[in-house]
Amino acid sequence: MDRAGLKGLKVWVHVLGCRSNLCEGDFLTGALEARGASVSREPEGAEAAVLVTCAVTAEAERKCRQLVHRARRAVGDRGLVAVCGCWAQAADSGDARKLGVDLLVGSRGKSRLPDALEAMANRLPFDGERPFQDLRTLPPIEGWEEMPLRDTGLHTRAFVKVQDGCAHFCTYCIIPFLRGRPVSRPVENVLAEVRRLVEGGCREVVLTGIHLGTYGRDTDSSLAELIRVLSGVEGLERLRLGSLEPFSLDEALLDALEESPVFCPHLHLPLQSGDDGILSLMRRGYTAEEFARVCGAARAHLGDDLHISSDILVGFPGEDEAAFQNTLSLMHRVCLGRVHVFPFSPRPGTAAAQMPDRPAPEVRDDRAARALALGRELLEKYAESFIDRELDVLSEEPEQEGWYRGHIPHFLEARWDTEENVEPNETVRIRVRSVSGGRLEGVTL
Numbered sequence: 001m002d003r004a005g006l007k008g009l010k011v012w013v014h015v016l017g018c019r020s021n022l023c024e025g026d027f028l029t030g031a032l033e034a035r036g037a038s039v040s041r042e043p044e045g046a047e048a049a050v051l052v053t054c055a056v057t058a059e060a061e062r063k064c065r066q067l068v069h070r071a072r073r074a075v076g077d078r079g080l081v082a083v084c085g086c087w088a089q090a091a092d093s094g095d096a097r098k099l100g101v102d103l104l105v106g107s108r109g110k111s112r113l114p115d116a117l118e119a120m121a122n123r124l125p126f127d128g129e130r131p132f133q134d135l136r137t138l139p140p141i142e143g144w145e146e147m148p149l150r151d152t153g154l155h156t157r158a159f160v161k162v163q164d165g166c167a168h169f170c171t172y173c174i175i176p177f178l179r180g181r182p183v184s185r186p187v188e189n190v191l192a193e194v195r196r197l198v199e200g201g202c203r204e205v206v207l208t209g210i211h212l213g214t215y216g217r218d219t220d221s222s223l224a225e226l227i228r229v230l231s232g233v234e235g236l237e238r239l240r241l242g243s244l245e246p247f248s249l250d251e252a253l254l255d256a257l258e259e260s261p262v263f264c265p266h267l268h269l270p271l272q273s274g275d276d277g278i279l280s281l282m283r284r285g286y287t288a289e290e291f292a293r294v295c296g297a298a299r300a301h302l303g304d305d306l307h308i309s310s311d312i313l314v315g316f317p318g319e320d321e322a323a324f325q326n327t328l329s330l331m332h333r334v335c336l337g338r339v340h341v342f343p344f345s346p347r348p349g350t351a352a353a354q355m356p357d358r359p360a361p362e363v364r365d366d367r368a369a370r371a372l373a374l375g376r377e378l379l380e381k382y383a384e385s386f387i388d389r390e391l392d393v394l395s396e397e398p399e400q401e402g403w404y405r406g407h408i409p410h411f412l413e414a415r416w417d418t419e420e421n422v423e424p425n426e427t428v429r430i431r432v433r434s435v436s437g438g439r440l441e442g443v444t445l
């Protein structure tokens with residue numbers, strides 16, 4: 001069937017994995033809609049599916065295969081399944097085709113997907129043998145691949161991808177093999193996108209990347225410079241950083257964050273372990289003491305009430321009880337807030353998958369539960385330090401009638417009840433009365 005662009009084509013877009021994938025999924029949704037497609041988050045009734053995949057763990061890969069099956073069932077034998085992202089990057093094309101993939105796009109080259117999909121969609125519904133295209137065979141895209149976001153409309157927070165790739169090669173991580181070397185989005189492109197989002201009603205921007213701290217190293221710029229430039233955007237009220245490797249937080253960046261009138265006092269610094277031996281086996285590039293120093297410097301610049309959230313990886317090869325205790329005690333010492341705990345699972349293709357002395361699964365899971373319990377306790381303690389304080393909340397979608405919710409600058413969730421109508425994206429001043437499960441409860445002022 002010949003159609004103008006993708007006019008009327010029902011496309012299911014589904015994203016697995018990290019924040020960068022979500023940004024890319026958002027770009028794809030916008031690009032397909034701009035060509036006339038009707039994009040849905042649900043597979044029912046779809047004629048084509050676009051899947052943004054992840055391969056960070058063996059489990060994530062298993063989910064991707066399941067997702068391809070689900071997409072094939074949803075669009076039927078005559079529909080189109082397009083797959084991009086990290087799993088697609090590593091997939092064998094024969095295997096992917098057998099699974100039901102028609103269009104295979106790697107981790108770079110996603111900006112080519114809408115054109116390729118449009119060309120194939122002209123032949124929908126497929127008759128007889130389905131066509132197959134592997135965009136990974138095209139010459140690679142060098143440098144930054146521009147994938148602008150749709151306007152966020154009234155959404156409070158926009159995630160703006162400014163960096164991709166990593167060359168750090170932590171021993172447990174497959175990402176450098178799948179996303180390639182670090183590349184940065186030019187400052188002027190980020191600035192243009194942030195201005196456009198703010199004009200569209202967005203008030204809060206979160207800069208994201210795979211290894212955000214390397215921003216600018218390939219373009220003669222820096223994250224500090226980017227922060228300075230974006231801090232001057234009229235109408236932008238809140239600026240945040242996504243996950244930042246602890247060793248990236250140098251004085252120049254801290255100065256820029258401190259000087260910014262819109263930077264919010266929250267940093268996500270993945271610790272992974274508090275034991276020097278394990279950190280070295282992980283090839284993280286810092287010691288426990290250095291991590292503690294970074295946290296101290298961050299608080300000296302950004303305030304004692306800075307929220308430092310983190311990721312912890314437990315059950316790494318060689319982790320004994322003493323090493324795990326070092327992690328717990330460092331979590332305490334640096335007063336972490338929200339903590340995400342990941343039980344180690346070997347990712348084929350990484351150095352850690354070959355390492356000896358892996359703790360037994362029950363030991364690993366017990367440590368994960370203990371780290372999680374400590375994380376909850378620390379978050380509660382941190383949140384309690386806000387009781388009786390007056391704070392601005394940027395309102396989000398209400399959770400139930402009469403109750404509103406949003407986040408304070410320190411990235412703790414807050415809820416409050418009021419008889420007044422509050423629209424999403426309004427700044428509301430509250431006084432915190434109590435805390436429950438790391439969430440603040442307050443009254444409007």
Ligand code: SF4
Pocket residue numbers: 166167168169170173174175176210211245
């Ligand atoms: S810094 Fe380490 S964990 Fe982060 S993407 Fe690079 S290799 Fe993976």
